Amino acid sequence: MKIGFYDSGIGGLSVLHEAYHQLPEEEYLFYADTDHVPYGTKEKEEILGFARESVNFLVEQGVDAVVIACNTATSVAVEILRQEYSLPIVSMEPAVKPAVEHADHGRILVIATPVTLREAKLKNLIDRVDERHQVDLLPMPELVRFAETEKFSGDEVLHYLEDRFKQVDTSKYSTLVLGCTHFNYFKDLYRQFFPGNIQLMDGNYGTVRHLAHRLGIERRKDSERIIFTTRSEMLRNTVYFASGRKVEDPGMLEHFRRLHNRLEDMREIQ
Numbered sequence: 044m045k046i047g048f049y050d051s052g053i054g055g056l057s058v059l060h061e062a063y064h065q066l067p068e069e070e071y072l073f074y075a076d077t078d079h080v081p082y083g084t085k086e087k088e089e090i091l092g093f094a095r096e097s098v099n100f101l102v103e104q105g106v107d108a109v110v111i112a113c114n115t116a117t118s119v120a121v122e123i124l125r126q127e128y129s130l131p132i133v134s135m136e137p138a139v140k141p142a143v144e145h146a147d148h149g150r151i152l153v154i155a156t157p158v159t160l161r162e163a164k165l166k167n168l169i170d171r172v173d174e175r176h177q178v179d180l181l182p183m184p185e186l187v188r189f190a191e192t193e194k195f196s197g198d199e200v201l202h203y204l205e206d207r208f209k210q211v212d213t214s215k216y217s218t219l220v221l222g223c224t225h226f227n228y229f230k231d232l233y234r235q236f237f238p239g240n241i242q243l244m245d246g247n248y249g250t251v252r253h254l255a256h257r258l259g260i261e262r263r264k265d266s267e268r269i270i271f272t273t274r275s276e277m278l279r280n281t282v283y284f285a286s287g288r289k290v291e292d293p294g295m296l297e298h299f300r301r302l303h304n305r306l307e308d309m310r311e312i313q
């Protein structure tokens with residue numbers, strides 16, 4: 044099947060990367076709306092316009108399904124887009140439900156973009172599942188900019204994280220929910236800001252599982268996960284687009300390859 048993945052930028056690669064593991068035989072299109080990233084600090088109507096344009100582009104390429112690999116675009120646009128298109132549109136939401144099921148009585152911190160955190164979609168989800176009032180929210184918009192510029196370590200990133208996590212009492216939390224697909228690139232950094240043994244949770248695994256279910260395709264079992272023999276294999280089966288322009292520049296493709304390498308390393312960290 045031909046599956047279109049869409050994000051404001053490179054965050055969605057983390058979901059695509061998970062699809063490479065679970066659904067290695069499919070054909071992929073990846074659309075990064077690089078002209079308009081970041082979304083998370085923009086107005087709702089503007090994001091809806093970008094999402095419409097991006098999804099429309101993928102539909103015109105003849106995809107069998109679209110994955111909105113972006114929590115922010117999902118929160119403002121998915122309900123509307125599902126009314127406008129008949130093909131399956133699979134979307135992301137912060138993994139609050141699995142976090143609540145898993146966290147027992149521990150507190151849960153959800154980090155995401157300001158738009159995702161203030162939209163009704165997340166509020167409704169929390170109202171539905173957070174019966175014990177365990178969930179707190181913390182916006183982290185700058186991580187999107189760091190990811191887009193491949194800044195995954197160094198003082199600037201660490202100071203930012205330190206400054207943001209200082210806003211909460213980190214000793215209270217047992218679970219950190221990564222509610223933005225760009226945040227997976229920093230999985231090796233979060234733990235140092237929490238005194239306890241924090242569990243990291245993102246929605247990527249569940250989203251790909253749901254995609255497979257929607258399309259009736261069989262997933263590779265966890266026990267027989269694909270081992271990429273060479274890391275350059277990771278770009279196979281995929282055509283990349285930057286806001287509708289096919290990415291052919293070798294430097295840009297090399298950039299995507301590096302990002303998949305990083306995501307492969309981050310995948311082990313839970």
Ligand code: DGL
Pocket residue numbers: 050051052054055080081082083084112113114115116156159187222223224225
């Ligand atoms: N990757 C996106 C998300 O999952 C949004 C990042 C942004 O453009 O602000 O929310």
